[in-house]
Amino acid sequence: MKRKVRILWLGLMTCNGNAHSFLNYPYLEQFFSDFEFIYHPIIDSDYTLEDIISKEIFCDILLLEGAIGDDFIKADIPAVEIIKKYSNIATKIVTVGTCATFGGIFRESNYQNISGLHFKANERIYKFNDFFEKTISISGCPIHPETLVNTLYAIKKGIELNLDIYLRPKEYFAYTVHNGCTRNEYFEYKVDNHHFGELEGCMFYDHGCQGPFTHGSCNKILWNEINSKTRTGLPCLGCTEPSFPKQDLFNTKKNMGIPEYLPIGVPKRVYLTLAGITKAFTIDRLQKKLFND
Amino acid sequence: MIKLIEKIEGEAKLNFSFKDNKIDDVNVDFMSTRHIEDILKGKSPLDALVINPRVCGICGHAHLIATVRALEDCYDAIEISNKAKIIRELTLNFELIQNHFKWFYLTIFPLFGLKQNVMKAVTPSQLMAKAIALFGGQYPHTSYAIVGGVVCEITEMDIIKLQHYIDETIKFFENNVLDVDIQMFQNCDNVTKVMSQRGDLVEILKLIEINGWLDYGKSYDRFIVFGESSYFTKGKSIKTRVTNNLFLEDIKESEATTSFAKSVHYHGKYYEVGPLSRAMVKKTALIKDAHRKYADSIFTRILARVCEISQLLLHTELLIKELDISEPSYIKPKSDISSLNASGFSAVEAARGTLIHKVIIENSVIKSYEIITPTQWNLCGGVKDSKGVSQKAMIGLENIEIAELVFKSFDVCSVCTTH
Numbered sequence: 001m002k003r004k005v006r007i008l009w010l011g012l013m014t015c016n017g018n019a020h021s022f023l024n025y026p027y028l029e030q031f032f033s034d035f036e037f038i039y040h041p042i043i044d045s046d047y048t049l050e051d052i053i054s055k056e057i058f059c060d061i062l063l064l065e066g067a068i069g070d071d072f073i074k075a076d077i078p079a080v081e082i083i084k085k086y087s088n089i090a091t092k093i094v095t096v097g098t099c100a101t102f103g104g105i106f107r108e109s110n111y112q113n114i115s116g117l118h119f120k121a122n123e124r125i126y127k128f129n130d131f132f133e134k135t136i137s138i139s140g141c142p143i144h145p146e147t148l149v150n151t152l153y154a155i156k157k158g159i160e161l162n163l164d165i166y167l168r169p170k171e172y173f174a175y176t177v178h179n180g181c182t183r184n185e186y187f188e189y190k191v192d193n194h195h196f197g198e199l200e201g202c203m204f205y206d207h208g209c210q211g212p213f214t215h216g217s218c219n220k221i222l223w224n225e226i227n228s229k230t231r232t233g234l235p236c237l238g239c240t241e242p243s244f245p246k247q248d249l250f251n252t253k254k255n256m257g258i259p260e261y262l263p264i265g266v267p268k269r270v271y272l273t274l275a276g277i278t279k280a281f282t283i284d285r286l287q288k289k290l291f292n293d
Numbered sequence: 294m295i296k297l298i299e300k301i302e303g304e305a306k307l308n309f310s311f312k313d314n315k316i317d318d319v320n321v322d323f324m325s326t327r328h329i330e331d332i333l334k335g336k337s338p339l340d341a342l343v344i345n346p347r348v349c350g351i352c353g354h355a356h357l358i359a360t361v362r363a364l365e366d367c368y369d370a371i372e373i374s375n376k377a378k379i380i381r382e383l384t385l386n387f388e389l390i391q392n393h394f395k396w397f398y399l400t401i402f403p404l405f406g407l408k409q410n411v412m413k414a415v416t417p418s419q420l421m422a423k424a425i426a427l428f429g430g431q432y433p434h435t436s437y438a439i440v441g442g443v444v445c446e447i448t449e450m451d452i453i454k455l456q457h458y459i460d461e462t463i464k465f466f467e468n469n470v471l472d473v474d475i476q477m478f479q480n481c482d483n484v485t486k487v488m489s490q491r492g493d494l495v496e497i498l499k500l501i502e503i504n505g506w507l508d509y510g511k512s513y514d515r516f517i518v519f520g521e522s523s524y525f526t527k528g529k530s531i532k533t534r535v536t537n538n539l540f541l542e543d544i545k546e547s548e549a550t551t552s553f554a555k556s557v558h559y560h561g562k563y564y565e566v567g568p569l570s571r572a573m574v575k576k577t578a579l580i581k582d583a584h585r586k587y588a589d590s591i592f593t594r595i596l597a598r599v600c601e602i603s604q605l606l607l608h609t610e611l612l613i614k615e616l617d618i619s620e621p622s623y624i625k626p627k628s629d630i631s632s633l634n635a636s637g638f639s640a641v642e643a644a645r646g647t648l649i650h651k652v653i654i655e656n657s658v659i660k661s662y663e664i665i666t667p668t669q670w671n672l673c674g675g676v677k678d679s680k681g682v683s684q685k686a687m688i689g690l691e692n693i694e695i696a697e698l699v700f701k702s703f704d705v706c707s708v709c710t711t712h
Contacts, residue, residue: 013327015708016302017350017433023395023415024422024432032411042300042399044409049299073325075297075304105347109328141347142434196439197377197623199446223431224423226454232430233444234437237343245344248337250439291448 004033005156008052008059008086009040009096012079013106013114014066016041017142018097024224025145035152041065052086053077061155062090067099069111080127083117087131092155093117094136096148101137101166102242119166122242137167139216141239146221147172166242168215176264177236178211180219181228187212190278191286196233199290204259208250209235212263216240296693298700300400302351303707305672307700309693316690321674321683326553326711333662338364338630338654341662342436345650348664349709351395353433354388354425355643356650356664361438363650364630366637371627376620377442379612382522384425385641386605386612388432390462391418392644393568393602396704397470397493401595404698405500413493417465424458427451440630442623452613459613463606470494475603482578484586484596494599501592510591510699512686516570517559517670519544519649520642524608527640528574529564533584535574541638544649546665553711556673556681557665565589565682566646566670567703569597577604591702598704631657643667645704666709672700673710 011019019041025031038059039045039052047057053075064083072079087093098104101116108114115125118132136155138148151169154161162170178187186194186202194201203209211219211230218228218236230236238244253260262271298305308320329348333341345360346353358381365371398414422432428445429435437444463475471478471492481487488495488502501507516530519539528537539559546555556563564570569589572580579600583593636653646667653660675681680688683703687696 011303013325015327015347015350015353017347017353020350020433023411024419026419028415029412041302042395043411044300044399044403048297049304050297075324105332105344106327108332110331142350195623195625196444197442197446197621199448218431224419224426226423227426227430229430229435229437232428232435232437233446234430234435237436239434245340247340249343250339251337 004036005061005152006038006059007035007040007061007063007152008038008057008090009063009065010052010082010086011041012064012066012068012074012083012100013072013109013111014097014099016065018065018148021142022145022148025149026225031149034156049075053082056085056089059086059089060091061152062086062093063096064093064100064117065096067103067106067109067114068117069109069114071112083128087128090134092134092136093131094138094148094151094155096138097143098139098141098239098241098244101139101168102244104141105245119242135167136161136163136169139166139168139173139240141244144172144217144221144223147217164215172217172221173215173240175215175217175220176212177214177216177218177228177230177240178263181211181230183230185286188278189281189283189286190275191283198233200286203230203233203235204252206252207235208248208252210238210241210246210261211236213261214238214241294693296697298697298705301701301705301707302349302709303711305705305707307687307693307696309696314691316688316696319684319687319696321554321672321681323554323707323711327708329712330662330664333659335658337657338367338652338659339440341652341659342439345664346434346436348666348712349706350433351392352388352643352645352706352709354385354429354435355641355648357436357438358385359639359641359643359648359650361440362639362641363637363652364440366639367630367633367635367652367654368626368628371441372624373442374620374622374624375615376617377622379616380428380443380445380447380622381438383609383612384428385522386524386609387421387424389642389644390602390605391421392704393598394418394421397599400701400704401497404701405497407496413469417462420458420462420465424455427455427458439623441626442621444623446622447618449618452616452618455613459606459609466603466606470599470602475607478600478603479607482582484579484583487579487596494596497595498592501595506695506698507587507590507592509690509695510594510686510702511589512565512682513563514589515562515564516573517564517566517647518570518574518642519640519647521640522642523612524605525571525642526575529559530570530573533573533581535576541640541649544665546663546669554669554673556675557669563675563679563682564670565703566667567594567598568601569594570646571642572597572600591699594702630654645706645709646670664712666706666712668703668706668710671703672705
């Protein structure tokens with residue numbers, strides 16, 4: 001029998017949300033027959049955190065969860081030292097979540113030089129540059145369990161993944177969150193009268209939805225296998241992006257009535273032309289409630 | 294002697310001193326913080342709905358509900374539909390249930406020499422996560438409860454789906470945790486009857502008995518509950534005497550000298566919070582019986598937490614019946630929250646006990662935000678002559694392994710504690 005792939009899951013400045021999101025992966029029994037954690041913040045392991053810190057334990061993949069700060073201490077040791085030690089040992093590193101990738105929410109915490117492993121928001125940093133080539137980023141606050149698990153299987157199979165500039169697998173991050181949203185028609189035909197608490201309407205125009213310019217598969221691979229934020233009526237908060245969290249998240253910033261952030265790759269002129277055309281029509285079906293009449 | 298306690302949503306350090314082979318004192322040290330309260334300063338008030346669930350990966354939903362209620366408390370008057378209130382209560386209950394399953398199979402099992410059972414932990418907790426996602430879009434880290442209600446609309450088909458998740462979870466409970474009809478367990482008022490059944494809960498309780506641990510984990514026998522819902526009652530219980538008049542302003546938080554966790558007291562006294570406290574204040578018959586026999590020991594504390602799973606599952610079914618889906622999910626507040634200069638409080642029963650949020654809004658932004666978490670009540674170190682709740686429960690024990698069990702019987706959450 002081939003040996004299991006050994007993973008070290010190291011929690012840094014984190015809420016543990018990625019570790020819990022991982023527990024929502026539907027086929028964990030199979031996962032555990034292929035992988036083992038030499039340490040995990042929740043799941044029992046052969047080694048303690050004290051072992052991990054005081055010794056050098058072999059692992060194939062290092063998973064980092066949480067933001068990194070120069071003076072952030074993990075079990076009495078600067079976290080930076082632990083990261084460096086195991087980055088040398090591991091063949092691959094995966095930054096799990098937006099904090100470990102870009103700094104995320106805790107970029108604004110009171111430590112020195114808070115960042116992800118290779119990025120501070122969208123700025124490239126070189127503190128761990130030696131390990132850049134072996135890193136894959138899975139951003140998201142939290143990560144989607146399938147995105148993480150399938151990436152780990154790809155590493156196990158030795159597949160060379162096609163990555164974007166932030167080292168995220170394109171298979172999951174080339175899409176926008178907008179793709180597959182059940183509210184798409186309201187976006188396409190610029191029906192801009194969204195109200196919270198309704199099945200109808202698009203949150204892009206007034207309520208801050210970042211779906212059209214956020215990379216992720218939330219509406220392609222649903223959450224908890226059943227739903228997504230935008231489908232339920234919550235604006236996409238852009239949690240997979242370097243800029244997360246932006247400010248004033250439930251409002252769409254506009255200049256002269258035009259949203260400041262437009263769908264990725266769509267020039268303002270194109271957007272305005274299309275908006276002008278669609279605005280010229282009233283599509284009765286999209287003005288009504290879905291189920292009544 | 295210092296012991297690093299791991300896998301409690303982070304770590305804590307327990308520094309023990311022994312006298313006559315017994316624990317004479319223990320210092321509880323949570324070692325890092327993330328300064329969430331500072332991060333919130335200057336932000337648009339509604340952004341707290343996005344930031345605060347990120348306090349914690351396992352009980353972040355309680356932080357969302359506490360946030361939305363604190364923000365709504367800033368209004369002199371705000372209308373929230375009964376439907377939105379019920380939906381919020383449902384999703385919060387689902388989070389409690391998933392938490393308790395995880396704690397039982399991931400944390401408690403290994404402490405009794407049993408193998409951690411990941412599959413038994415995740416099977417029901419994934420179902421409860423789906424139940425939250427049905428309304429919230431995803432779990433963890435949704436922000437679906439907003440000032441004025443909830444963002445989702447629900448249909449009869451959604452209710453049917455929801456019922457399936459709940460029924461499957463009840464089946465899991467009956468097939469694994471306790472091999473009796475869940476309704477019978479609900480009506481049971483006698484611990485001896487529970488002990489004559491089979492199931493993972495009974496196995497753990499029997500091990501406590503066999504190992505001679507029935508006396509372990511006792512603390513002040515003082516309990517407090519601030520959060521109210523259609524199931525939980527506000528009140529405090531001191532040596533089984535329950536009073537229901539509590540005042541949030543009498544809660545005080547004080548800085549600790551060594552730890553990042555601030556200690557919390559009510560009228561200068563430490564109280565235990567969590568499922569045991571909720572059952573004592575609510576006077577749940579089975580837990581009262583266990584308390585009569587074993588006081589506030591690990592036996593009663595563990596039983597209370599597991600018992601809360603079945604209670605909440607059954608209560609949830611009643612709540613669903615009360616849902617009138619023709620009501621609005623969201624009622625737009627008459628004024629924008631950014632226009633207020635006001636402060637708001639909320640108290641919510643999270644998995645581990647009372648969670649309190651306080652917000653002050655000034656000039657369109659958050660001026661200050663304060664969070665008091667359940668683990669602060671239970672696990673923060675007291676001062677020399679007045680020990681914290683968990684400290685008192687550990688003093689007098691013979692060894693560190695038992696002390697760790699007692700410590701974890703409170704269901705510790707390191708990330709919440711230091712936020």
